[in-house]
Amino acid sequence: MRGGAMPLLMLPMAVLMALFFGAFAVFGFVSFLQPASGMPGYQGPLGLSNYLRFLTDPAALAILGETIVFAIVVTLASILLGYPLAYIMARSPYRVVRSLLLGALVLTFLSGSINRAYGWLILLGRRGVVNDALLALGLVDRPVALVYNWTGVFIALLHFTLPYFALTVFGSIRSVPVQVEEAARDLGAGPLSTFFRITVPITVPAIISGAALVFSLAISAFAFPLLLGGGRVRLISNYIYDQLFVAFNLPFAAASSTIFLVVAIATLCAFFWLEGAVTRRRAAKRGAA
Amino acid sequence: MPADVTALELAGLRKSYGGQAAVREVDLRLPRGALLTLLGPSGCGKSTLLRMIAGFVEPSGGDIRINGRSVLALRPERRPTAMVFQSYALFPHMTVFDNVAFGLRLRATPRVEIADKVRRALALVRMDAFEARFPSELSGGQQQRVALARCLVVEPEILLLDEPFGALDRHLREEMQVEMRKLQRQLGVTMVVVTHDQEEALVLSDYIAVMRAGAIEQFAEPIELFDRPTNRFVASFMGVSNLVDGIVERDGEVSFRFPGGARLPVVSDLPAGPATLALRPEAVRLCAPDDAACRLTGTVAFTSLVGSRMSCEIKVGETVVTALVPRHGSGPAIGERVGMALAAEQLQLFAR
Numbered sequence: 001m002r003g004g005a006m007p008l009l010m011l012p013m014a015v016l017m018a019l020f021f022g023a024f025a026v027f028g029f030v031s032f033l034q035p036a037s038g039m040p041g042y043q044g045p046l047g048l049s050n051y052l053r054f055l056t057d058p059a060a061l062a063i064l065g066e067t068i069v070f071a072i073v074v075t076l077a078s079i080l081l082g083y084p085l086a087y088i089m090a091r092s093p094y095r096v097v098r099s100l101l102l103g104a105l106v107l108t109f110l111s112g113s114i115n116r117a118y119g120w121l122i123l124l125g126r127r128g129v130v131n132d133a134l135l136a137l138g139l140v141d142r143p144v145a146l147v148y149n150w151t152g153v154f155i156a157l158l159h160f161t162l163p164y165f166a167l168t169v170f171g172s173i174r175s176v177p178v179q180v181e182e183a184a185r186d187l188g189a190g191p192l193s194t195f196f197r198i199t200v201p202i203t204v205p206a207i208i209s210g211a212a213l214v215f216s217l218a219i220s221a222f223a224f225p226l227l228l229g230g231g232r233v234r235l236i237s238n239y240i241y242d243q244l245f246v247a248f249n250l251p252f253a254a255a256s257s258t259i260f261l262v263v264a265i266a267t268l269c270a271f272f273w274l275e276g277a278v279t280r281r282r283a284a285k286r287g288a289a
Numbered sequence: 290m291p292a293d294v295t296a297l298e299l300a301g302l303r304k305s306y307g308g309q310a311a312v313r314e315v316d317l318r319l320p321r322g323a324l325l326t327l328l329g330p331s332g333c334g335k336s337t338l339l340r341m342i343a344g345f346v347e348p349s350g351g352d353i354r355i356n357g358r359s360v361l362a363l364r365p366e367r368r369p370t371a372m373v374f375q376s377y378a379l380f381p382h383m384t385v386f387d388n389v390a391f392g393l394r395l396r397a398t399p400r401v402e403i404a405d406k407v408r409r410a411l412a413l414v415r416m417d418a419f420e421a422r423f424p425s426e427l428s429g430g431q432q433q434r435v436a437l438a439r440c441l442v443v444e445p446e447i448l449l450l451d452e453p454f455g456a457l458d459r460h461l462r463e464e465m466q467v468e469m470r471k472l473q474r475q476l477g478v479t480m481v482v483v484t485h486d487q488e489e490a491l492v493l494s495d496y497i498a499v500m501r502a503g504a505i506e507q508f509a510e511p512i513e514l515f516d517r518p519t520n521r522f523v524a525s526f527m528g529v530s531n532l533v534d535g536i537v538e539r540d541g542e543v544s545f546r547f548p549g550g551a552r553l554p555v556v557s558d559l560p561a562g563p564a565t566l567a568l569r570p571e572a573v574r575l576c577a578p579d580d581a582a583c584r585l586t587g588t589v590a591f592t593s594l595v596g597s598r599m600s601c602e603i604k605v606g607e608t609v610v611t612a613l614v615p616r617h618g619s620g621p622a623i624g625e626r627v628g629m630a631l632a633a634e635q636l637q638l639f640a641r
Contacts, residue, residue, distance in 0.1 A: 179378035182345055185365040186372045187392035187443060197391075201382045 031254035042251045050255030060239065060256070064263065067236040070150070071218035077158050078214045079207060082165035087199070089166070090173040102170075109163040117227040120156045121147055148230025156224045161217050165210040172206030173199065204278050212271040219264055236260050295357070296321035296479040297342070297447055302351035303503075304337055311337045313503040314351070319496065321356075322477040324470070326490040328526070329500035335483045338500075339449050342481065344368045355446050371440035372449040375456065377432045379424035385411070385435050386420040392443035410442040411435075413472065430461045437469075441476070450482045454489060466492045487527055491515065499523045520639050524567040531568040533608050534641060537561050545638065549606020553585050556633050563641040570600065572635035573612035575621065576628045583628030585610075589621045603627060 031050055033042040054060050089101045108116075123129050124146035131143040146152055176199055184194040200207075222237040229238075240260070243253035297319040304312040312334040319325050327335040340346040342353055344365035352359050360368050371392070380388050389407045398406070411417040414434035424432055433453065440448055453469070454462040470493050473480055484490055490497050491511045498508045499522075507514060507523045518524035521532060536546045539561040545553045553566075578586045587605040594600075599620045601612045612629065614620075621627055 177376060177378060179374045179376050180380060182365070183372070183374060183378040183439075184380070184391070185345075186343060186368075186370070187439065188366045188395040189391075190364075190366055193395065198380060202380075204382075 027254045028258055030251050031258050033251045035249045035251050050252045051259065053252065054256055054259055063234055063239045064236055064260070067219055068263070068267070070154075070235065071215050071221075074154065074157050074161060074218040075211050075215045077154075078161050078165040079211060081158070082162050082210070083169055083200075083207065085162070086166040086170040086173055087195075089170050091178075105163045105166055108159065109167070113160065113223045114227070116159065117156060117224055120152065120159075120228060124152055124155065147228050148232065150229075150233055152228040152230075153221075153225050153233045156228050157218055157221055160221075160224065161214040164217060165214050168210035168213060169203055169206045172203040176202050205275055208271055208275040208278070212268055215267060215271065216264065219267070294321040295319065296323070296355065297325075297481070298352075298354040298357075299338075299342075300352045300354070302338070302341065302348055302353060304334075304341060304346060304349050310503050312341070312348075315505055317498060317505065317508055319479060319481070321479055323495040324473050324480045324482065324493055325496045325498060326482045326484055326494040327498050327500055328484055328487060328490045330485055330526075333500040334503035335500050336451060337503075339372075339451055339481060339483050342447065343370050343372045343449055369446035370449055371443055371445035371447075372451065373433070373436045373440055373453050375452040377424075377429075377436040379432055379435055379439075381424055383423075384420065385416065385422050385424070385427070388424070388435055389420075389439045389442050391439065396443070406442055407438075410438040413441065413476075414438045429456050430465065433457070433465065437472075441478070446479065448478050448480045450480065452483055452485070454484075454486075462489075463492075469493065499526060516635075518567065518637060521565050521567070521641075524637060524639070529567045529569050529637075531566070531570060531573075531610050533566040533568075533610070535564060535566060537564040537638065547585075547606045548608055551585060551587075551606045553631070555636060555638060557638045559638050559640055565639045565641055567637040567639065568610065568631065569635060570611045570613040571598075572632060573610065573614065574630040575601070575612060575614050576630045578626055578628040580628050580630070582630040584631045585629045586626060587629065589623050589625045589627055592620055592623065601627075603629070 030042055032046045032048070033044060034047070034049065035041075036043045085101065085105075089098055089105075092098050092101075121128075125131070126143040126145075128146070130146060131140075134140045134144065146155070180202075181194050181198055184198045185191070189197060219235075220237055221235055222241065225233045225235045225238050226241075234242075236256070240253050240256050243249050243256060247253075295318045297317075299315050299317050302312060302315045303310065315338060317325075327338060329335050337346055341348050344360070344363060344367075348361070353361060355369055360370075380391065383391070386407055389410055390403050393403045393406060408417060408420070411420055414437050416431060416434045416438060419427065419431065419435075424435070427435065433456075437453075454465055457465060466489055473493075482490075482493060484493075494511050496508065497511055497514050499506045499514065501522055507519050509517075514523065515527055518527050518529065525532060533547060535548055537555075537557065537559045538544050538546055538552075543555055543557055545555045545557075545564065545566050547553065555566075557564075574582075576583050585605060587603040587610065589601055590604045590609065591602040592599055594616070595613065597616060598613050599616045601614060601621060603610050603612060610629070
């Protein structure tokens, strides 16, 4: 390709990258400046004061910690719920079941977050369908608080992330030949044993990819905590938003963002290291056997 | 081998999918230590039959008995069968050792015993040097040996093989067939093999069941099947290429009349009427038309060389008989009138 069209073709790409990452670079640079008093601007001198403020503020660190724990919980719930769902979609002998589940999942995937948040408000509110049903069945005496708290955000966010996880592992489960599962049955493994010894281990790389995807979505959640958290649930995105549009402290918002970005990237790297470790463990076992 | 002990018995076994019969009323008995081949074209129900024995397909009726006990109520994991799949179906996330050990670990075998049995099974299929490899690092033939070892190690009552050599190239296939047969003899394991290749069936089998449209057309030992097919389908499937539709006549002596008038004296119990004559090309011997052994005459229409032999198409009345004859010099000339000497025991007649 030397001397060919390659440099020319790379030009638009380079412009695009420069624009996208240029914005990040500017924001990152601003994080080292000071807020201009009384207005949404910034001024010199350069320094680490914004980072120090975040890392020494217990409230800010608590929000970051809560966000990470919450994202991990949502990720685990997506795995526990999404894997069986994907398995049924991939392996059910009934076409209707497969199409129905896949259809519902894709529909969820395509509908907007805001619509769904308001939908959950109607379903989970004090006078919502779920509470009406619980009261009518006599399971509870008073309406249960299902929204404007962590529960509501968790339910809505899980609903949002589930299709991402299920669709990621669905393809992987589908690519495991049925004969491989049959071979396990034939050699004496029951259905559960086959599931846990054969299907799940073969699809571990897809589980990790799906989990990384869900984790990235959960850790950066903004609309669901805003609309369903009732002010009580604030994740890191909401915190940054407030610094930017309520406190008008642009440099501090930038520093908070950068810290969040570093933590998120580090966690994703951990996921990919884990995926590599699974492969390495298989390779190591080969060396030892 | 104790040939009188029945290892596998199928009684009135059938399977239909939505009114469409895939297997109809199959009855057979297989002695312990014998190798049965289910032979037939694709879609004849042979794979469905095998999967019913393994427990993956539930029969619509009939019974499957292994060592005299019905296994219908048993799920695949409880049946005393093990299956080598056409695609081998090795576990991709396990080493060769772990693949073979899988069945033993499920049976809670002690560790030392597992290692010992796995190594012996791998040695049996000459794969002991590969125990640390993953399936993706093996060739097709090697994968098949591992799949075989994985089944042998659990000591099944019946070993099932679905088109075991289908994915191998011709040279390797022939080598593996002979090896499989030797191994089966050595271990005395009862086997059921599904194939569509008649040569493979002849190499491997103690018994062959030729299947068509879900039913067994003929169940016999290979030699019997080769020499005396009982109907036109079996004859054609076993490579009898001369199949002539004519008429059996009984006027004092029994004879077969070719379309176009030629008459061939035959020995047959068939009543007078339409019949099919089956004749292997290699059973035809050419002679002079006035030779005492001559039974049929015709005109050479085409010749071609097949190695040390010559294939001659001889026009007899309105049909053509193919003869595969030893080559003498340049062989018969096209247009030459020749006689054919036919051994009576190599002729087969079927009613139409």
